[in-house]
Amino acid sequence: MSKQTRRDFLHTGAALWATALIPAITVAEGMPALEETDPLAIALGYKKNAAEVDTAKYPKRAGASGATQFCSNCALYVEQQDGMGLCTAIPGKLVAGAGWCNAWIPTT
Numbered sequence: 249m250s251k252q253t254r255r256d257f258l259h260t261g262a263a264l265w266a267t268a269l270i271p272a273i274t275v276a277e278g279m280p281a282l283e284e285t286d287p288l289a290i291a292l293g294y295k296k297n298a299a300e301v302d303t304a305k306y307p308k309r310a311g312a313s314g315a316t317q318f319c320s321n322c323a324l325y326v327e328q329q330d331g332m333g334l335c336t337a338i339p340g341k342l343v344a345g346a347g348w349c350n351a352w353i354p355t356t
């Protein structure tokens with residue numbers, strides 16, 4: 249009978265972790281970017297460049313605190329590649345890490 253070592257445990261854990269990541273990466277391959285003209289993007293006030301958000305219309309992103317909000321630090325964002333990522337609020341489209349929408353929520 250073999251005794252599982254700490255190394256075996258860590259190796260198995262790493263393999264399971266890597267396997268869990270594969271579906272997300274595969275899903276993102278070839279996925280189109282969310283266009284600002286997309287009805288969902290319009291409804292959420294999404295901009296690829298967060299600096300272009302109309303802060304009069306979306307005061308959540310106004311001021312010093314609002315200026316720190318980006319897709320890349322939103323709790324719904326999962327970085328993929330080239331500054332683009334998945335957003336659980338917007339299925340089937342990639343959003344820009346430098347972007348923003350009114351559904352932004354902090355990560356902590």
Ligand code: SF4
Nearest residue numbers: 319322325335349352
């Ligand atoms: S919910 Fe978050 S990640 Fe998704 S588009 Fe809005 S700010 Fe970006």
